[in-house]
Amino acid sequence: MQIVVKNIAKDYGKRFNAVHAIKDIGLEVKHGEFLGIMGPSGAGKSTLLNIISTNERPDHGQVLIDGIDMTELHDKEQSKYRRNKMGFIYQSFELLDSLNVKENIILPMALNHASKKKIEQSFRHMTKLLNIEGLEKRNVDDLSLGQKQIVAAARALINSPEILFADEPTGSLDSKSATILLNYMQLINDKEKTTILMATHDAFTASYCSRVVFVKDGVIFAEVVNPGDRNKFFEQIINMQRTIGGGSYFNVSQNN
Amino acid sequence: MFLKIIRRSFYNMKDSYLIYILACSFAIGMFSILLSLVDNPRLKSGISSWSASLNNVTLGFSVLFIFCVFVYMGFVGGFFIKQQTHEFKTFEKFGMSRWTIIVIGFIQTVVVQLISWLIGIIIALIFQKFFGMLLLYLMGVKTGFLFRFTGNTFSMLWQICLYSTIVFSIMNSFRVQKLLRKNKDKSKRLPKWYIRLLGGILGILLFFSGIVVTVILFGDIKNNNQTAAIVELSFLFVAYLAGTYLMYYGFLPSFLTILQHTKGIAYTGINIFSFKYFKERLMRNVSILWFITELSSLALILLSVCYFGYKSVYTNYTYAHPFELTANQNTVKPIKKYLKENNAKITRSYKTNVKTTVVQRGSNNEILPGTFISYSDYQKLPKSNVARNPQITKNEFLVLDYGYVPSFASDKSNTAVVKVKNARIIKTNKIGSAFPYGSTMYQGLMIVAPDKYYQKLKPEVKNTFYGWFFKSGDSLTHKQYEKLNKQEYTSGVQIKKAADLADTKLTTDTNRRNVSGTTVYMDSNFSRQKNAKSQVDQISGFGIFIVAMFSVSLLIALGSVLTLRLLLRDDSEWKQLKTLNKIGVSKSEIKEIVKKETIYSFVIPIIFAVMQSYIVMALIARYPRTTMLRPFILINLGYIALYGIIGFVTYLISWRSVNQKLT
Numbered sequence: 001m002q003i004v005v006k007n008i009a010k011d012y013g014k015r016f017n018a019v020h021a022i023k024d025i026g027l028e029v030k031h032g033e034f035l036g037i038m039g040p041s042g043a044g045k046s047t048l049l050n051i052i053s054t055n056e057r058p059d060h061g062q063v064l065i066d067g068i069d070m071t072e073l074h075d076k077e078q079s080k081y082r083r084n085k086m087g088f089i090y091q092s093f094e095l096l097d098s099l100n101v102k103e104n105i106i107l108p109m110a111l112n113h114a115s116k117k118k119i120e121q122s123f124r125h126m127t128k129l130l131n132i133e134g135l136e137k138r139n140v141d142d143l144s145l146g147q148k149q150i151v152a153a154a155r156a157l158i159n160s161p162e163i164l165f166a167d168e169p170t171g172s173l174d175s176k177s178a179t180i181l182l183n184y185m186q187l188i189n190d191k192e193k194t195t196i197l198m199a200t201h202d203a204f205t206a207s208y209c210s211r212v213v214f215v216k217d218g219v220i221f222a223e224v225v226n227p228g229d230r231n232k233f234f235e236q237i238i239n240m241q242r243t244i245g246g247g248s249y250f251n252v253s254q255n256n
Numbered sequence: 257m258f259l260k261i262i263r264r265s266f267y268n269m270k271d272s273y274l275i276y277i278l279a280c281s282f283a284i285g286m287f288s289i290l291l292s293l294v295d296n297p298r299l300k301s302g303i304s305s306w307s308a309s310l311n312n313v314t315l316g317f318s319v320l321f322i323f324c325v326f327v328y329m330g331f332v333g334g335f336f337i338k339q340q341t342h343e344f345k346t347f348e349k350f351g352m353s354r355w356t357i358i359v360i361g362f363i364q365t366v367v368v369q370l371i372s373w374l375i376g377i378i379i380a381l382i383f384q385k386f387f388g389m390l391l392l393y394l395m396g397v398k399t400g401f402l403f404r405f406t407g408n409t410f411s412m413l414w415q416i417c418l419y420s421t422i423v424f425s426i427m428n429s430f431r432v433q434k435l436l437r438k439n440k441d442k443s444k445r446l447p448k449w450y451i452r453l454l455g456g457i458l459g460i461l462l463f464f465s466g467i468v469v470t471v472i473l474f475g476d477i478k479n480n481n482q483t484a485a486i487v488e489l490s491f492l493f494v495a496y497l498a499g500t501y502l503m504y505y506g507f508l509p510s511f512l513t514i515l516q517h518t519k520g521i522a523y524t525g526i527n528i529f530s531f532k533y534f535k536e537r538l539m540r541n542v543s544i545l546w547f548i549t550e551l552s553s554l555a556l557i558l559l560s561v562c563y564f565g566y567k568s569v570y571t572n573y574t575y576a577h578p579f580e581l582t583a584n585q586n587t588v589k590p591i592k593k594y595l596k597e598n599n600a601k602i603t604r605s606y607k608t609n610v611k612t613t614v615v616q617r618g619s620n621n622e623i624l625p626g627t628f629i630s631y632s633d634y635q636k637l638p639k640s641n642v643a644r645n646p647q648i649t650k651n652e653f654l655v656l657d658y659g660y661v662p663s664f665a666s667d668k669s670n671t672a673v674v675k676v677k678n679a680r681i682i683k684t685n686k687i688g689s690a691f692p693y694g695s696t697m698y699q700g701l702m703i704v705a706p707d708k709y710y711q712k713l714k715p716e717v718k719n720t721f722y723g724w725f726f727k728s729g730d731s732l733t734h735k736q737y738e739k740l741n742k743q744e745y746t747s748g749v750q751i752k753k754a755a756d757l758a759d760t761k762l763t764t765d766t767n768r769r770n771v772s773g774t775t776v777y778m779d780s781n782f783s784r785q786k787n788a789k790s791q792v793d794q795i796s797g798f799g800i801f802i803v804a805m806f807s808v809s810l811l812i813a814l815g816s817v818l819t820l821r822l823l824l825r826d827d828s829e830w831k832q833l834k835t836l837n838k839i840g841v842s843k844s845e846i847k848e849i850v851k852k853e854t855i856y857s858f859v860i861p862i863i864f865a866v867m868q869s870y871i872v873m874a875l876i877a878r879y880p881r882t883t884m885l886r887p888f889i890l891i892n893l894g895y896i897a898l899y900g901i902i903g904f905v906t907y908l909i910s911w912r913s914v915n916q917k918l919t
Contacts, residue, residue: 055838076842083840094835097828098532108839110528116519155839 001066001085001162001195003029003052008061009218010047021047022058023218032193034186036200036209038237040244044218045199046091046167052197053086053165054078065163083111087161091168093152095140101151102136108159126154129184145172153181157188164188166198170205182208203241207234214240258356261347262364265340271913272339272823276332277372279816283325283809284376289387290318290805292380292409296388298402303395303794310798317802321809326420328813331547332820333368333424337361337431339824344436354436361432362425369421377413381405394797396790449513452506459502466495467867473874496868500549504542508860509535526845529836534853537829541821541857548814549861549868552895555810556869559891562803564876564884566796573792575695577785578641579606579723581730582693586747587740587781588722594736601727608633608693608723611715614751614760615701617657618673623760625700625749625777626676627719629692630710637692638725645688653684654704656691674701677757679713693721699748699777716762717749729786740782748778811895815902818857822910830917837918846918850911858903866892 005027012019022044029035037045050056052063054070063070065085070078087108088094095104105126109119127133130150135143143151149172156164164185170178186208188194198209206212207230214222224240226233266273293299294315299306344357388401469488476484512535516522522531538545583591595602608629615626631650634642648654655672674682682703691702698719705713724730732740750765752774765776825833833846869892876884 076844079837079840079842079845081840082838086840088839090838094831094838096529096832096835098536098832099529103528103532106523107528110523111525111839111841113525114523116523119523 002031002064003027003163003195003197004062004064005029005048005052006062006064008048008051008058008063010044010051010056010058020218022051024061025215025218025220027213027220029195029197032189032195034189034196034198034208034210036198036206036212037215038200038203038206038212038241039215039221041201043215045215048215049165049167049197049199053088053163054082083108085162087156087159087164089149089153089156089164089166089169091171093148093172095148095152095155097140099140100136101132101138101140101143104140104151105136105154105158107155112159122158126158130154131180146174146177149173150177150181153184157184160188160192160194162194164194164196164198166196166200168200169198170200170202178205203234203237206237212237212240214244216244258360258363261360262367265336265343265364266367269336269339269824271909272336272820273368275816275819275823275909276336277368277375279332279812280325280329280369280372281375281379282812283321283328284373285379285383286805286809287318287322287325288377288380288409288413289384290314290321291412292384292405293388293391294318295406295408296402296404298399298404299388299391302392302397302399305791305794310794313798314802317806321806322416324810324813328817329369329420329424330427332817333365333428334431335820335824336364336368337428338435341435344432348436354433357436358429358432362429365425365428366421369424370417373413373417373421377417391798391801394801396793396797449510452513453510454506455502456506456508456510459499459505459507462495462499463503463864463867464499466492466499467870469495470871470874473871474877477874477877492871496553496871497550500864500868501542501546503864504538504545504549509539512538526836526841526849529832529841530849530852533829533832533849534856537853538856544817544821545857545861548818549864551810551814552861552865552899553868555807555814556865556892556895557872559803559807559895560869560872560884560888561875562799563887563891564872566799567887569792569796572695573788575689575691577694577783577788578638578690578692579694579783580726580785581724581732582697582783583722584697584779584781585720587743588720590740590743591722591782594732594740595724595730598731598733598736600731602724603727604638604725606637606721606723608637608721610698610719610721611710611713612698612717612719612749612762613679613713613715614677614757614762615703616675616757617701618675623751623753623757625698625751625762626674627698627700627702628705628710628713628715629702630707631704632707634692634704638723641692641723642688642690644690646686648686648704651706652686653682653706653709654686654688655682655684656688656702656704674703675757676703676713677760677762679709693723694780694783696780696783697721698779717764730784732784737784737787740784743781745778745780747781748776751775751777811898811902815899815906818861819902819906819909822854822857822906823913833914834918843915843918846914847911850914851907854903854907854910858899858906862896862899866896 005025007024007026008022009020009024010022012021025044025048027048037048039045047056051058054063054073057071061071065081070081073081082088096107099107102123106119106123109122114122123136127136130153132147132150132154135147135151140148140151149169153166153169156166166185169181169185173181182205185196185198189196189210196209198205200206207226209226211223211225213220214224221244222240224233224236227236294311300311303310340361344361347357347360348354384405385401385403388403392399392401469491473485473488473492475481476488512531515527516531516535522528581591594600611628612625613628614623616623631648634654645654645656655674657672670687671683671685672687676682682705691697747764747766750763752761752763754760765778833849837843837846873884873888
């Protein structure tokens with residue numbers, strides 16, 4: 001799935017209190033790309049993800065996914081698109097308190113009216129893969145933060161989405177769980193050619209991406225492409241983070 | 257800072273506060289109007305019975321009304337405090353003292369209560385004249401209504417406002433304190449599923465046994481089996497109250513649990529979420545749904561009983577006064593004289609000779625006077641006066657027995673058997689209750705007999721009845737009426753009972769002599785429709801006014817309770833709906849959840865309430881001639897329609913608030 005973001009902007013608040021969350025951002029994400037979005041808090045990472053994932057509408061600009069202008073779609077069509085093609089891992093988990101772990105994980109499949117057999121199969125596969133077997137009957141409230149994040153990830157991935165949006169997916173995980181999740185994300189990116197957009201603060205997490213864009217004050221400030229060596233890429237990301245922290249300007253590619 | 261918190265709370269729950277304030281204001285307005293009507297000078301002067309009794313009845317109703325309003329305020333006022341649990345606990349965590357949070361709860365309640373009272377009193381000031389005029393119109397009193405709000409009324413309202421505001425504010429302060437202290441474990445608080453299931457089964461058994469007992473009650477009330485009826489009513493009271501509660505508590509959640517575990521159904525679309533969501537919301541609102549069901553049922557029963565009461569009064573009136581003016585041989589002379597003097601425009605006049613003798617009523621062997629009228633004379637009477645009686649042929653008997661048709665043998669419930677002194681026994685299934693000259697003109701039974709039977713009958717007393725219809729009223733002056741009134745109950749008959757009916761004697765009585773062994777039956781010597789009509793109009797108009805006021809207020813109160821419960825979602829519930837939208841559930845599907853929840857919340861209580869209210873049909877089963885099924889259905893449909901409108905408005909408001917949160 002190719003994603004093209006054209007000159008989108010988004011303000012929050014009104015008149016004098018208005019905050020420019022996104023200022024004229026352009027971006028292209030190739031089919032099967034694993035894109036990282038980094039930047040300081042309040043830079044606009046989550047807003048950018050929300051706009052691309054159609055959870056929010058931009059004030060102006062376009063988001064084209066495989067040539068379809070998502071900003072022109074009706075709410076109902078957007079919801080259908082999200083349900084069928086997208087998966088989400090949110091910073092705040094966004095799990096449903098009323099449902100237990102199993103019901104939370106299988107929710108996207110049930111919404112798509114998948115067969116009972118397929119639901120059960122996918123659920124077994126996913127819980128085994130993410131090492132959360134035995135949690136299925138637990139209430140969401142009884143889980144640790146890390147467990148909640150894994151469950152949220154399982155929910156996002158169970159439907160084999162074509163695009164996966166992840167907002168700080170490893171923020172609440174210990175290093176082992178984080179590695180399992182990231183490896184799985186990389187696996188589906190490689191094997192299934194799932195396009196992944198991931199917002200993160202963490203350079204280690206970002207080092208799994210094929211490319212990282214840096215957002216600051218609502219604009220894309222810089223980008224770093226994975227040279228094929230993760231350690232080197234990790235260092236580049238760290239350096240870029242230092243640069244942003246120092247306030248230096250970094251040229252962005254002509255495409256943007 | 258505190259004011260900002262309070263302002264923010266009002267803003268966040270503005271829809272809910274608005275509904276509560278409007279419902280309270282309406283109720284306070286109605287109460288203030290009722291209270292101000294008690295000592296209204298125009299009502300005192302225009303309605304003779306106002307000072308004597310109706311003002312006290314109005315005062316009594318206004319006290320009852322404000323009591324109900326206080327129950328509502330006490331109950332619903334707590335919703336807002338409960339809704340802020342999370343917020344208050346956060347304030348406490350941030351270091352705000354418990355006392356300060358309690359003061360915030362107190363001030364919020366004071367503000368809401370004072371605004372409600374202020375708007376309520378303004379409503380009363382604006383609409384007092386309208387409601388006063390409506391009351392006079394319904395009572396058929398042709399006089400203008402005078403707007404008046406005395407200082408006494410104001411002072412009373414102010415005191416009630418002040419004390420109630422303080423009481424409710426203190427109540428809510430205690431609620432705040434209680435919820436800050438509470439630290440219950442959610443899992444421990446919820447009863448196990450099997451307890452709910454057992455409760456649910458018991459609830460179903462109780463509720464449906466209530467329906468069976470209602471059917472049995474029909475028979476017992478019809479057969480006047482009072483002891484059994486009282487036992488059955490007591491059982492019904494417990495069965496319906498407990499059964500309904502247990503169905504909400506146990507059966508419906510268990511049913512939803514079963515659906516939720518039936519993967520074939522639950523794993524389909526939004527069902528996976530909605531069954532659990534509905535169950536949680538239901539379990540949280542069990543008491544409220546139960547409360548609304550029982551009050552709706554009570555309202556339906558009261559409305560039906562009131563209608564039946566009104567119909568009884570009206571039927572009584574038409575039975576008692578079928579002519580505009582009626583006389584017998586004792587009063588015919590002065591009445592004719594007055595009519596001539598006043599140039600009354602008589603449109604139709606009737607005269608009928610009757611014979612009175614002793615008869616014995618079949619079912620209870622009661623000996624009483626029987627007034628006979630010949631078939632030919634009966635046929636000459638105005639059709640409107642006897643239209644409610646069954647049709648008879650010239651050889652048939654017709655027994656007129658007021659309202660209640662007895663039978664000689666219990667196995668022949670549709671046959672009246674009357675023994676007549678020195679005449680052959682009468683057996684007939686032609687039984688009526690419309691006395692052609694009015695029920696007050698003669699005591700005991702009236703029998704329409706074939707002409708031959710009538711000719712042969714040897715009466716102990718003879719009389720003649722006269723009846724008139726007029727073009728523009730009977731034109732009797734007040735003075736003439738007063739004179740006639742003195743003669744109203746001055747004659748009748750006296751029965752001296754003996755072992756045998758043939759030896760029982762009936763004589764004319766003009767002195768109400770209480771001789772041992774005799775029974776005196778005094779007849780009315782005349783009857784005037786105008787006086788009775790005015791009284792009936794006034795009483796029924798007053799009744800309609802009060803019942804309508806109570807019903808509308810009750811409906812608004814019940815509707816607003818449900819609306820508020822549906823509107824007031826806690827943070828977790830809001831978050832869940834938002835999450836669903838984020839992961840791809842469309843707004844129209846979420847709208848469907850809101851719609852279904854509103855439908856279930858409104859439809860289930862009204863179904864239970866209608867089923868329970870059927871008890872009223874059993875209560876009036878003794879009156880077979882009065883068919884109440886149609887009015888009962890109409891009353892129910894009317895209630896359901898109004899209730900449905902509130903449900904629809906609730907759905908609109910509820911969806912609006914959800915949509916706002918999602919956008």
